[in-house]
């Protein structure tokens with residue numbers, strides 16, 4: 001008989017079906033056995049009655065250990081008191097493989113233990129909820145750009161130069177003594193594809209040799225980056241707020257159950273609607289000074305610096321929506337940022353800070369348009385001009401104002417799920433002290 005996925009059992013209520021999966025949990029009263037079966041699409045409670053099935057079926061069930069693989073035949077039936085919830089009256093069980101004693105049991109385990117067993121931990125309910133939200137977000141990201149005139153143009157992972165500063169570069173040996181770096185961002189290539197196609201995006205893994213052990217940093221993460229020709233900082237802020245509103249809306253539509261399992265406060269997400277507040281860096285600094293005066297911040301923020309995690313948290317607590325902090329001092333931002341025409345010491349950049357203290361989820365802005373100024377910046381940042389010759393070409397051949405941003409998928413998932421740490425939002429996280437499993 002053809003396999004039915006647990007997610008689809010409602011359609012076959014009352015008919016005999018076959019489920020191929022694993023034993024998630026079991027309890028027995030001596031006459032009745034309750035077997036929780038999972039197949040990746042969901043979990044169903046199977047009910048086995050000693051007197052209703054042949055003895056061999058009961059004996060097989062008694063042999064089952066947690067995570068044993070099984071093929072179960074039975075009839076799904078709606079729970080009398082819980083509409084929409086199905087149970088399976090089990091008629092037969094085929095044992096595919098008995099699992100050895102499973103390391104992850106229903107009791108509490110420490111996080112390091114769970115991370116060491118990430119390849120198995122992925123089978124648990126919580127990880128399912130988080131990774132399904134991740135999938136939904138990724139689907140929404142693609143749908144948003146695909147239906148708004150953007151062309152997907154993926155960018156390389158081996159690159160000859162730094163995009164986001166030289167301190168977080170992973171160097172690899174390329175051929176014939178040549179060095180290459182794992183990409184920190186597809187942006188520079190996006191600028192080329194945007195000049196070719198108008199509106200583009202790339203979406204792939206990016207790498208940062210982050211020496212910081214925080215709950216926001218991975219060394220390998222997925223970033224989606226749109227880039228638009230003939231666009232300004234203001235245009236990119238508008239794009240970012242529409243984009244985030246769309247994503248949140250989608251998750252609310254399609255992943256309610258998962259959010260409920262994670263005990264996410266849905267009202268906080270329902271409040272996420274464009275337009276988002278915009279906060280000039282100068283005003284952000286005023287806000288931080290106020291926070292310091294009131295004893296809510298430990299350090300007095302100096303104008304000119306980059307925002308630290310406590311600063312971002314403090315600012316975001318003032319808003320229900322993500323807040324867009326714009327026009328940072330050029331000195332704390334990347335070399336490619338267009339200066340503000342009225343105050344050249346400021347860069348036309350924006351960071352979008354998620355609410356509830358989740359910090360920066362998007363970074364972007366308007367790109368330097370002038371060939372001369374870009375050359376100066378590359379020199380000021382001690383970057384090798386030879387590695388950027390092709391990038392400079394973009395300013396020689398039909399340069400236009402252009403802008404874009406990058407969003408780290410894992411930061412976004414962490415926020416939308418309302419969880420503590422970014423490490424659970426990617427199947428196999430890579431961090432300062434972890435590249436296993």
Ligand code: 4AD
Nearest residue numbers: 185187217218221225361362363364405406408411
């Ligand atoms: O602010 P960042 O460094 O911006 C850029 O890379 C631009 N070139 C993007 C662009 O304009 N096309 O990174 C963008 C986002 C951050 O806001 C954050 O969400 C995520 O990437 N990010 C990280 N996520 C997890 N771990 C890290 N170490 C991250 N570093 C950045």
Ligand code: MG
Nearest residue numbers: 351360362363
């Ligand atoms: Mg940033």
